[in-house]
Amino acid sequence: MAKAQNLTVAERIRSKFERLTRAERQLANAILENYPVSGLGSITTVAEVSSVSTPTVVRMAKKLGFKGFPQLQAALRDELEATLSNPITKHNLWAENAPDTHILNRFADAVMDNMRQTLRQIDPEVFNAVAQLLSDRNRQIHVVGGRITRSLADYLFTHMQVIRSGVTLVASNANTWPHYVLNMNAGDVLVAFDIRRYEHDILRLAEMAAAQGVTLVLFTDQWGSPAAKYAKYSFHSRIEAPSAWDSSVVTLFIIETIISAVETLTWDETKGRMKKLEDLFDQTKMFRKFI
Amino acid sequence: MAKAQNLTVAERIRSKFERLTRAERQLANAILENYPVSGLGSITTVAEVSSVSTPTVVRMAKKLGFKGFPQLQAALRDELEATLSNPITKHNLWAENAPDTHILNRFADAVMDNMRQTLRQIDPEVFNAVAQLLSDRNRQIHVVGGRITRSLADYLFTHMQVIRSGVTLVASNANTWPHYVLNMNAGDVLVAFDIRRYEHDILRLAEMAAAQGVTLVLFTDQWGSPAAKYAKYSFHSRIEAPSAWDSSVVTLFIIETIISAVETLTWDETKGRMKKLEDLFDQTKMFRKFI
DNA sequence: ATAAAAATGAAAATAATGTTTCAGAATTTG
DNA sequence: CAAATTCTGAAACATTATTTTCATTTTTAT
Incomplete structure (x- = not known):
């Protein structure tokens, strides 16, 4: 046949x-x-x-x-x-082999739109300042997320941990957060994620941290978390999607871009750290070097 | 001249x-x-x-x-x-107020390219089949990720958990994975994330799961994790970015689109679950209902 | 660990493409 | 109208592309 x-x-x-x-x-x-x-x-x-x-x-x-x-x-x-x-x-079809009403195409449309609108609104000065802040080795970095954004916080943490020392992920159980605040010093940075529906606990944590002289960097949505009032810098992502949930794609995009910028600013240190990490992986043979 | x-x-x-x-x-x-x-x-x-x-x-x-x-x-x-x-x-400059050599614009370029190329490669049939599979209430869903992709696995898990019952997140410590395999039944679905550098442990888990008659859905990159040979369905995202790391943006996009598709397919059940979750949140006053 | 199988690229063999030559046809010029 | 000029394509030639062969490397199965 x-x-x-x-x-x-x-x-x-x-x-x-x-x-x-x-x-x-x-x-x-x-x-x-x-x-x-x-x-x-x-x-x-x-x-x-x-x-x-x-x-x-x-x-x-x-x-x-x-x-x-x-x-x-x-x-x-x-x-x-x-x-x-x-x-x-x-x-105009993103997935050319699916009809334009297919969720793949509708979602792609929405995400591309979100990207465009978000990027248009980002102030490069704010971006640069945040990259600078996160590159400052004299400051500890604390990362925290909410119910949905926890994964994003985790993603940022995992990468920052390789780039530099002094990075903490604040555990997801809000009851323990006061303990973390104890360990924050004036000049430290708290990176918080708060997307609608905004979480009380994040707001309180932001307030406590601010009171300690901690600089707050906030990732939120177009409407803005109430924690924004304590934030020195905030990023507003467009998050609308044809779904019962919001889209985190654009937020992740900003996170990755920040990671890339910080990595460049601290390359002298980061280079060595990545090399060391490679060696450790080689020793434990946890990863396959090639396909 | x-x-x-x-x-x-x-x-x-x-x-x-x-x-x-x-x-x-x-x-x-x-x-x-x-x-x-x-x-x-x-x-x-x-x-x-x-x-x-x-x-x-x-x-x-x-x-x-x-x-x-x-x-x-x-x-x-x-x-x-x-x-x-x-x-x-x-x-078109993405961030119009930043020069085109600014990392924001370079990263946006790369991500948009990745989106387009990935979408061109996705087979809608595979997409639909996976959405169907994850909507099947007779199958348990297990989600697993590696060092970097753990956050993505977590993101999918968090959402799927709301959509339907019978969803498990496989813990990140690979030593415990055999225990999880014990609880997998023939017909179950394992959603695995494996991006370069591919992880031995994921490969082994895929193998064990496949041996149990578990259907493997794999999220990998353009080069394809070695676990692909055990996968019934796989998604290949483009992950290149102007950074020392790969970009997960496109993978997250596919995840969200899948979530949206599953949510639609199971809307009769999901609707009730979301309503119930709302009520629970209202009781605990964990979230602010309005801005 | 070891044998068998599969994958890979250097190099040779083959096939096709691209270029030049040149004689005849077409066109122009006086 | 004839001579000079230009144009054209068949055929020879040169170059480059494609395929095949085969030894080596890598992967897989045992």
């Missing part, structure tokens, strides 16, 4: 991805990376760009059901032609 | 059209006809399509200021790439 010949190259790659080998995946990713242009050069170029050998390219072309590389390339050109001739339909 | 090298092939053809010969004009028109795809085949094909000889193609390429046909073709590919790379991303 003949196999369907009307699949796009991208679709074929996706459907066979699991059966591809390491080098082939590398190649597949390079092709998808800048699809379909990256696949239109000569086999030599394509191989070089993906850092694999030309035989690998041929083998994958065959695995995908083509007679050879030129046939794969011809398929790419055909697709391209089809795409270019009706740019209207396809351009 | 050097001639401007930044003209498109189409522009060059138009500006030199008068000086082209009959056969060359025939060729030029064929190229413009279905631009730029028609120019991307081999010189033989291009010549045939335009009903001219291959030397004519070479001669025209040179007349247009290229060293040879391959150079003309490379120019076409470059143009195409510039056209296809989404005009919104590249030509």
